[in-house]
Amino acid sequence: MTVASFDPNAQAVTMTAAAAQHFGQKIAQAGDKIIRLSTKTSGCTGYAYVLDLVDGPQEGDEILTPADAITLAVDGKALALLRGTEIDLVTEGVNQVVKFNNPNVVAECGCGESFSVSE
Numbered sequence: 839m840t841v842a843s844f845d846p847n848a849q850a851v852t853m854t855a856a857a858a859q860h861f862g863q864k865i866a867q868a869g870d871k872i873i874r875l876s877t878k879t880s881g882c883t884g885y886a887y888v889l890d891l892v893d894g895p896q897e898g899d900e901i902l903t904p905a906d907a908i909t910l911a912v913d914g915k916a917l918a919l920l921r922g923t924e925i926d927l928v929t930e931g932v933n934q935v936v937k938f939n940n941p942n943v944v945a946e947c948g949c950g951e952s953f954s955v956s957e
Contacts, residue, residue, distance in 0.1 A: 850900055851875060851912050851920055856927040857936065858905035864891065865908060874899070875920065876913035882947045884954040885919060887938050918942075919955055 853861070865871055871891040880886035895901055898914035904925075912920060924939040942955045 850917055851902060851904065851910060851923045851925065853904040853908070853910075854924060854926045855905075857925045858908060860927045860934070860936075861908055862905065872909040872911055874911045874913070875916070875925075877916040877919055880952050883945050883952045886952045889936065 861873055865873070868891050870893070872894065874888075874890045874892045874895065876888045876890075877885045878888050892911070895911035896913070899911040900914060900917060902910045902912060904910050919942060920940065922941045926937045926939060928935055928937050940953065943953045944956050945954045946952070
């Protein structure tokens with residue numbers, strides 16, 4: 839058993855080393871871009887994650903640096919849904935998939951497309 843403590847200075851969203859390497863390559867190919875994480879209403883359970891390569895943050899975004907040379911803008915309106923989320927890159931068979939380890943999720947749809955949080 840482990841004990842977790844609240845860290846008010848912790849970043850809202852983090853990345854594993856595998857995800858940082860993946861997104862670092864994407865940014866290097868795209869040029870002067872940052873990653874933006876937001877959510878949208880979608881699917882059968884409520885919300886879906888949205889990852890985009892963009893030119894810059896939007897007003898209200900929280901700006902994070904989860905790894906060297908990676909700037910992540912998190913939509914301020916989605917921050918309550920995303921706080922504590924870890925972005926990971928996992929291999930499933932022959933495919934690599936971006937996974938969101940979000941401690942706020944209480945249910946996911948069967949296909950993994952959408953999620954819900956407690957109100």
